Amino acid sequence: MTVRPAPACVVAAVARRDFIRLAGATAAGFFALGATPDRMRIVASITVLPLDDELTKRNMSESSTSRLGALIAGLRQRGWVEGVNYRFEVRSSFGGPDKMRTAVQELVDLKPDVILTGSTVETAAVMAATTTIPIVFATSNDPVGNGFVQSLAHPGGNVTGFTSGAPEMGGKWLQLIKEAVPDIQRIGVLFNPASTPRAGRYYLDSLEQEAATSDVKVDLAPIGTAAEIDGAIARFAEPPRAAMISLVDSFLVVNRQAIVATTAKYRVPMIYPFHYFMDAGGLMSYGPTLEVRSADYVDLILRGTKAGDLPVQSPRKYELLINRTVASALGLKIPYTLLARADEIRE
Known part of the structure; x- marks a missing residue:
């Protein structure tokens, strides 16, 4: 397998056309009705x-480089001002299955207009509740x-969102x-195994194929x-001499x-x-560039578009970081x- 720079855009053409059409139609309808919503x-x-996690607090800031910060900033650009025409509610599922169920139920009981989830485990839990x-x-x-959507181009149901990698990453x-x-x-x-895609198999197939061609033994941990x-x-x-790979896994992020x-x-x-591990002093990372595009979809949903009509989008760029x-x-x-291929070299 040869690593090449990721294509500038890996979103399916059909998905992009659908998104542009939906965005144009929904925005036109909104402005025709006026910019003031009828309720909070x-x-x-x-x-x-x-x-109280450092990463959570950073995300809650209004920095455009954090997930929730970019969401809040993006919504403001689209006419949604926190405390004026919408309010933002956040819950943590940290602490085990009981805490997860409690956090999900608290959010569902609020009857929000949209719920933003941050991992596969959370998405499954919220889908089970509504x-x-x-x-x-x-x-x-x-x-x-995972059964979240029927297809990437046509999700159906009440769910859509963004993928964060492909099986070939392994x-x-x-x-x-x-x-x-x-x-x-x-x-x-x-x-x-409880929190990584397909209990790890999502990435292990390509990893084991590469290992076979590289004469490296795969040792699961x-x-x-x-x-x-x-x-x-x-x-x-x-x-014998070894190195390790951390799979995409919310549990590992929590314990980074x-x-x-x-x-x-x-x-x-x-x-x-993820670069989160680099911020904690990791050796190297390779994954999707942080592009917070959820504001686009949250905005469309708040204006009346059905989540299932919005195509799932994939990462548009990957980055290599080395310390x-x-x-x-x-x-x-x-x-x-x-080093020449690295997008960022840290000292």
Whole structure:
């Protein structure tokens, strides 16, 4: 498998035409009726992170580089002002299944005009609680396979949103980490089967195919609790030479600080799917560029468009981040050929 720069846009042509047509028609209708809504709307959001998590607090800021901040800023640009014509309600599902059910029920009881979800697990929980309230998932890796939508172009039902990767990512992660650590003989795969797409199989097929061509053994490291992180990573510090891959997994995002600290403790190189891990001191990441486009869909839904009529959109660009200081601490000399392809090099 050869890693090439991601295409500028990977959204299906049909989906884009549908979106442009719906956006034009809905916006025209709204302006024809005037810019003042007839009632206070409710935009709800549920997050798997604790509300006091650094990433949650950053997301809640009005920075255009954070998910919820960009949503609020995007809605303002479209005429929606928080506290004037809509209110924003956020709940955290952190704390186990009971907390998840409570948080979801609290939001559903508010009868919001739209619910924004941040992970596959949350989307499934909200869908189980309502078939009528519009749902927009900010990230989902396999919305068709998970039963969220009928198809990407025509979701149907009350759900739509944005995908955050493809199955082929597994093979790309392996290729990239092997370029950084050429002498690896095995690759550890860290994930929580309960919170990663298809219990990990969504990415493992392409990863195992790439491993077979690279003469690298795949060694799975499934975990279910934070207490298992240390042991799961420690065994890859022993011979034969190993590196690790973190799958797309909301559980791993919640525990990103502990994971990154443990890789440093045992000097185990790991590649991650999101820049969140880089912010915590990770070695390298490869994944979709942060593009917060949910404001487009939330706006359309608030103006009357059905969620199921809005096509699911895919990432338009992927980015490679490398921390050269972390690499040096691990005793790695990143090849110039890999550094040249990086979208960002951190020191």
